[in-house]
Amino acid sequence: MKYRRIKGTNDIFGEEIWYWRYVEETFRNVCESAGIEEIRTPIFEQTELFVRSVGEESDIVQKEMYTFQDKAGRSITLRPEGTAPVVRAFLENSLVDRGFQQRYYYVGPMFRYEKPQSGRLRQFHQVGFEIIGPESPKADFEMIILVDTFLRRLGLTKYKIHLNSIGCPVCRKNYREALKEYYGQVLDNLCDDCKRRYETNILRLLDCKVDHEYALNAPKSVDYLCDSCRAHYKKLKEYLNTFEIEYVEDHTLVRGLDYYTRTVFEVRHEGLGAQNAIAGGGRYDGLFAELGGSSVPALGFAGGIERIILALKAEGIEIPMKNVHLVYIATLGEKAFMDGVQLAGELRKKGLSVDVDIMDRKLSGQLKHASRMGSRYAVIIGDEELEKGIVILRDLETGDQVEIDRDFAADYIAERVSKD
Numbered sequence: 001m002k003y004r005r006i007k008g009t010n011d012i013f014g015e016e017i018w019y020w021r022y023v024e025e026t027f028r029n030v031c032e033s034a035g036i037e038e039i040r041t042p043i044f045e046q047t048e049l050f051v052r053s054v055g056e057e058s059d060i061v062q063k064e065m066y067t068f069q070d071k072a073g074r075s076i077t078l079r080p081e082g083t084a085p086v087v088r089a090f091l092e093n094s095l096v097d098r099g100f101q102q103r104y105y106y107v108g109p110m111f112r113y114e115k116p117q118s119g120r121l122r123q124f125h126q127v128g129f130e131i132i133g134p135e136s137p138k139a140d141f142e143m144i145i146l147v148d149t150f151l152r153r154l155g156l157t158k159y160k161i162h163l164n165s166i167g168c169p170v171c172r173k174n175y176r177e178a179l180k181e182y183y184g185q186v187l188d189n190l191c192d193d194c195k196r197r198y199e200t201n202i203l204r205l206l207d208c209k210v211d212h213e214y215a216l217n218a219p220k221s222v223d224y225l226c227d228s229c230r231a232h233y234k235k236l237k238e239y240l241n242t243f244e245i246e247y248v249e250d251h252t253l254v255r256g257l258d259y260y261t262r263t264v265f266e267v268r269h270e271g272l273g274a275q276n277a278i279a280g281g282g283r284y285d286g287l288f289a290e291l292g293g294s295s296v297p298a299l300g301f302a303g304g305i306e307r308i309i310l311a312l313k314a315e316g317i318e319i320p321m322k323n324v325h326l327v328y329i330a331t332l333g334e335k336a337f338m339d340g341v342q343l344a345g346e347l348r349k350k351g352l353s354v355d356v357d358i359m360d361r362k363l364s365g366q367l368k369h370a371s372r373m374g375s376r377y378a379v380i381i382g383d384e385e386l387e388k389g390i391v392i393l394r395d396l397e398t399g400d401q402v403e404i405d406r407d408f409a410a411d412y413i414a415e416r417v418s419k420d
């Protein structure tokens with residue numbers, strides 16, 4: 001083989017497609033039933049947008065972005081995530097004129113130069129939404145409910161919602177100092193990444209996989225929250241408790257993107273390996289101001305489609321799969337072919353999926369192909385059938401066949417197929 005797909009990317013086809021359609025359609029349905037509108041932003045953006053939003057010191061900006069110069073010398077980056085583009089689009093298109101409590105969902109590819117492994121790709125796909133305007137914990141509550149509804153509606157049960165509050169810039173200042181003091185005492189024992197982050201992005205020490213035991217005893221962000229952040233977090237938990245949404249408070253949860261404030265959450269699935277986060281999100285009350293707008297509170301989440309599919313498979317959940325080659329029309333000769341195309345049109349109009357032979361094969365070859373593609377029925381038309389004004393309908397599973405008057409063929413076949 002001369003050409004191969006790029007490492008960390010996938011071709012998606014066959015049965016796999018039905019998993020994708022299932023996840024995407026379920027997500028769209030959940031969003032639209034909650035009145036959330038779709039937004040589509042470009043796949044590439046100015047590099048600076050992600051540097052400013054995701055954060056100069058984040059792993060994404062430091063080592064994972066697909067950045068290149070276009071022919072005019074501009075620095076362009078394939079989007080590593082969907083939040084910053086939505087905020088940019090909101091500001092650029094003056095969507096603020098529509099008032100607040102606006103919600104937008106998206107489905108699409110994201111790109112990160114990470115080391116590929118199970119559940120970790122370089123082109124992966126997210127479903128997500130962003131809620132723009134509300135400061136109240138009612139919004140955080142509603143967001144978590146919708147994420148939970150989406151995962152339940154897919155049929156998933158073996159996941160846990162991890163929750164934390166990392167406060168606002170005011171309380172985070174004190175928290176950072178407490179972490180500096182704590183980690184300062186063990187600095188020599190930490191991995192190289194942690195040593196670097198100690199200076200640049202100390203919160204990220206909490207989710208280091210290597211030095212995790214230190215994180216368990218580290219100061220907790222919830223103990224350093226200012227009054228309003230504490231009240232916000234308390235109210236959110238009250239709402240979740242009242243509604244009996246299960247969650248675990250996770251003091252080591254800080255997330256890898258720098259724009260978060262207050263609520264952060266991650267959904268982890270027990271059937272996956274190291275890459276067990278199937279969704280994550282939180283508040284980013286400072287991002288609008290950071291990107292040049294006025295100060296607008298906002299929050300959102302994204303789920304990874306590939307990982308959600310791994311979770312569906314781990315739980316053995318059955319996915320509805322349609323047979324795209326339901327009826328196969330086998331024809332012999334030019335005239336029969338033209339009639340076959342005509343009949344295919346009549347059946348397709350009735351909503352059936354119909355394939356017509358276009359390979360000029362012998363009848364046996366046509367029927368073999370129909371079976372291989374999973375067709376349940378074949379319609380056979382040759383000179384004799386044309387002369388008699390009939391078509392033959394063969395059930396490829398049982399081998400039974402009937403002759404049908406050509407004038408009623410479309411009605412008969414549509415009715416027969418609908419009974420299966």
Ligand code: HAM
Pocket residue numbers: 080081082083112114119120121122124125126128129130256257277278279280281282283299300301302303304305306307
């Ligand atoms: P994130 O946690 O970086 O958050 O990504 C969200 C989800 O995307 C992860 O939980 C995971 O399922 C999936 N994911 C991330 N990286 C990969 C990868 N390399 N391969 C496969 N799946 C991956 C965000 O992107 C935020 N924009 C979420 C958000 C929206 N926060 C507020 N609004």
